Amino acid sequence: MHAADPHRLCTSCGLCCDGSVVRGTEIAASDVAHARSIGLSIIQLDAVHQGFRHPCPLLQSDCTCAAYAERPRSCRDYRCALLTRYEAGTVSLDAALAIVRTAKQLIAAWRGAGARDDAAARVDAAAADVYLWRHFREGEAPPEPRG
Numbered sequence: 001m002h003a004a005d006p007h008r009l010c011t012s013c014g015l016c017c018d019g020s021v022v023r024g025t026e027i028a029a030s031d032v033a034h035a036r037s038i039g040l041s042i043i044q045l046d047a048v049h050q051g052f053r054h055p056c057p058l059l060q061s062d063c064t065c066a067a068y069a070e071r072p073r074s075c076r077d078y079r080c081a082l083l084t085r086y087e088a089g090t091v092s093l094d095a096a097l098a099i100v101r102t103a104k105q106l107i108a109a110w111r112g113a114g115a116r117d118d119a120a121a122r123v124d125a126a127a128a129d130v131y132l133w134r135h136f137r138e139g140e141a142p143p144e145p146r147g
């Protein structure tokens with residue numbers, strides 16, 4: 001079996017940094033000054049935690065990070081469920097890339113549906129949401145039901 005190449009998967013994806021999978025990144029107090037120095041707008045996320053909201057301004061159109069070598073510790077450490085499975089060898093690169101392609105198709109339909117408010121639009125939104133939870137956010141708390 002080939003060694004996992006996270007860079008190959010993530011530079012075909014970018015769904016964490018663009019806000020599809022996670023809405024923001026927490027930054028440790030000791031890393032805040034550095035994060036600001038590379039252009040991130042650090043805000044207070046709650047009474048205790050600081051971080052920045054996604055989409056990350058450093059995400060480029062080719063899914064690479066404009067400050068990759070200097071990215072904060074939280075960004076270096078982040079692993080979605082799909083990347084975790086790929087690195088563990090329980091999903092192949094081809095299968096992971098196929099999941100990313102499907103996710104992007106569902107998200108495109110979801111975002112396209114944002115301008116509509118009908119039953120089909122709600123189905124598009126739910127399909128993308130469920131797919132993201134199943135493949136990228138597994139293990140986290142389930143989402144609140146939509147009203």
Ligand code: SF4
Pocket residue numbers: 009010011013014015016017021078079080081082083136
């Ligand atoms: S595979 Fe996961 S960690 Fe990598 S870019 Fe996509 S969502 Fe982010």
